[in-house]
Amino acid sequence: MTTMATPLTQPAAPGVSEPDIRRHELANFLRSRRERITPEQVGLVRGRRRRTPGLRREEVAQLSAVGVTWYTWLEQARDIQVSPQVLDALARALLLDRSERSHLFSLAAAVDPAPGTDCPHVTPALRTMLRQLEPIPACVQNSRYDILAHNRTYGRLLCDLEEVAPEDRNLMLLAHTNEQWRGSVMDTAEVTRYITAKFRAEMAEHLAEPAWKELLGRLEAASGEFRENWARHEVVGAGSRSKVFRNAWVGLLRVEATDLWLGPSAGPRLVSYAPRDGETYERLARLQELVRASEG
Template sequence: MDRRELAAFLRSRRERITPADVGLPAGSRRRTPGLRREEAAQLAFISTEYYTRLEQARAPRPSREVLAGLARALRLSDAERDHLHHLAGAPPGPPPGPSREVRQSILDLLRRLPQSAAFVISATYEVIAWNDLAAALMEDFSALSRRDRNLVRRAFLGPHPQGRRLFGVSDADDFARIAAQDLRAAAARYPDDPEVAALVAELVGGSAEFARLWSSHNVSAELTLRKTFQNPLVGPVTVNCDVLDITDRDQRVVIYTADPGSPSEEALRLLSVVGTQRMDVPR
């Protein structure tokens, strides 16, 4: 355990986080940049005294549970989490849950595809980044809570406006089956993640269809390479579907494009104009 480096690393990570980042009031008499020690300790579910001793290089080696709490509280990236473990003399194990951190280069890629609807999903089918055209074609994800951005939950539990499942896409039933099989594989990769377990329990309890698919124990599924969306503004939009794996993050980039010169390409072009005016960019 490198106490001095660990102390300096924790201090630097704490000082870069603003109270607003974690939902705390800034206050008018705040003298320290970023969070106060007691605030970081509270977020990590440890005592202020112990956290202070960590930053003063006087504390004993933290447990893996404490390290996990510190990583969450200080909003560490995957690389920073691994570095924290190495400084504490506890080499990191596998990630506790699916990564939601999208590389900046991927975010830049989404913005550079103005004529393609593109988004990123986590291992549990949560939409974690998107471009304007994806929001215009499907839904304004920026207006949804994190919970409602999960496409598996959306497919099985709704809402289904006007009786249309999953944005009225033509392969909604096939998508639901594939997503259920993918989620079973993800649950095996992250057996200790409470969010994955809670999602599975919610789906099994709320959807007989999902419960049936889950009980089949199937984990392999074919991809649908072409589908049609029923968009309320421009009508049917037929797109080709390409999926790029980001293996180190266990994420996927989904890209929808229309055939050149087709009515669907013109529809996407119209949506790209409307979408840029009214939809938020990926966050």
């Protein structure tokens, strides 16, 4: 796979300044995020004559409490000042996750006033739903395989996620660097090859984004197995699939993994692991009780 360099790392063309490049990158980024969101996701009614993919500019302006003309100028890469407060409003309106939010502020050369802000998709209602799904393990992942939220049984499904630093709660990192996670899958080599192919397919739409390039760099530095699989240039799409795990607390678990998208396919998804037989359900229920007991 040929790596595409972000324009921010390339020498500027004659007569083109770095601020010019940043403004155009910011404009393109805002447009791409706007076009991936449906009106229903932000509580708006879809009209019969809607032809615009995603949200209209005036709808983003309304949701962010900024002027339509001002937002249009922003997407046209005009030389205008953007405050951190307005960027914060845009990030929330466009449902950006942490890394997308960080990228937005980086392009605008601004300091994020709330860098730890959670993804707006992970609402209190979604967290309640995750808890009510127990003992079925479930989590919310973004397209980069960061684990944004999870219920208690998922937290002990493959490893003890509470022992993993929040910045390392990423499926790709866990699969290649966490020995407890790797010991919980039945065929580690096959699984890591499969998820690397999924990761490559997902990354095709994010080649220039810093968070994706940083994760790729971490994986290449940490795992020879990843480097070997990455060099295969294999890709695979998402879909339901059967899995068998060797759980450290309750033994073998036979489950069916299903992705439920919370928005467009480039956004977050809820991943659940439904038991395939009664024995697995009983073991998941036992795992739930063990977690409850450990919480005291």
